[in-house]
Amino acid sequence: MAKIIRVGTLISGGGTNLQAIIDSTAAGAPGKIDAKILFTGSDTPGVKGLERARTAGIHTFVVDYARIIRACKKGIDDADLPSDFNLGEILEKQQLVTSDGVTSPDRIEFFLKSRAIAEKMLLDHILAHEIDLLVLAGFMRVLTPYFIDRLNRIPGQYRIMNIHPALLPSFPGTDGYGDTFRYGCKVGGCTVHFVDYGEDTGPIIGQKAFDIEPGDTLADVKRKGLEKEWELYPACIQQFAESV
Numbered sequence: 001m002a003k004i005i006r007v008g009t010l011i012s013g014g015g016t017n018l019q020a021i022i023d024s025t026a027a028g029a030p031g032k033i034d035a036k037i038l039f040t041g042s043d044t045p046g047v048k049g050l051e052r053a054r055t056a057g058i059h060t061f062v063v064d065y066a067r068i069i070r071a072c073k074k075g076i077d078d079a080d081l082p083s084d085f086n087l088g089e090i091l092e093k094q095q096l097v098t099s100d101g102v103t104s105p106d107r108i109e110f111f112l113k114s115r116a117i118a119e120k121m122l123l124d125h126i127l128a129h130e131i132d133l134l135v136l137a138g139f140m141r142v143l144t145p146y147f148i149d150r151l152n153r154i155p156g157q158y159r160i161m162n163i164h165p166a167l168l169p170s171f172p173g174t175d176g177y178g179d180t181f182r183y184g185c186k187v188g189g190c191t192v193h194f195v196d197y198g199e200d201t202g203p204i205i206g207q208k209a210f211d212i213e214p215g216d217t218l219a220d221v222k223r224k225g226l227e228k229e230w231e232l233y234p235a236c237i238q239q240f241a242e243s244v
C-alpha cells in the first residue's frame, strides 16, 4: 500500500469530479485510493461542489475571483499586491498570454496583477495545510507562475494536477467537449495532466477516450466524457500516491 497522500482540492462548480474523488477515498470503496482530502476551495460562492465537500466533512473556503477582479478594475495600488510579487519575473515565466499586438501590455499586466491578488488569498488558505498534491477538479481559472511556484517548490516536481475535457494536446481552453463535438471528431476524451506555466500544457498523467456515435448531441458527448473523468481522476491521484 502507498502512503496516504494529503490532497487539497479547488473547484468552481458542480463538483462531480470532486464527488468521484471523495467516494474513492472512502474505506472499502472499489478502487479505493490512498488519499485524504484536507480542503475544498472555490473561486465562486454557493456552488454545489462546496456542499458536496461539507457533506463529506471536508473543510471549505471561497476566494471570490469575480468580486476581486471587479475591485481591481477600479485600480490596483502597489500596496494591494502580495509583498513577494515580482512582475518582471512573472512576465518572463508566464505562458498564458502573449504580446501578440492584440493584447496590450497594460492588459497583460492587469491580468497578472489581479490574478496574483486572488492567488495570494488562495495561498493563504492552502498553505495553512500540509499537502502533497493540489487537485483542480473543475477549477475554471488559470493559475499564474506566482501561484504555481509557491506550490511547486522543487523544480521538476509537479504538485498541481488538472483534468481537461479533451484529449490534449487537442482542444485546450475552456470548452474541450464543445470544441471536440463541433470539430466533428469521432472520438472524444479527457486528460489528467500536471499544471505548468502554460494553459493545459503540462505533462500528461492519464487519458481516457470514448466513441462519438452518429446522432450524439453535445450533451451526449459531455455525459460520456464526465463518466470517463470520474474513473480517470481517482486513478491518476492513486498513480501519484504510489510514486511519492
Ligand code: GRF
Residues within 6 Å of the ligand: 011, 012, 013, 014, 015, 016, 017, 018, 049, 137, 138, 139, 163, 164, 165, 190, 226, 229
Ligand atoms: C469537467 O468537465 C472538467 O473536465 C472541466 O470542468 C468540468 C467540471 O465538472 N475542467 P465538475 O464540476 O467536476 O462536475
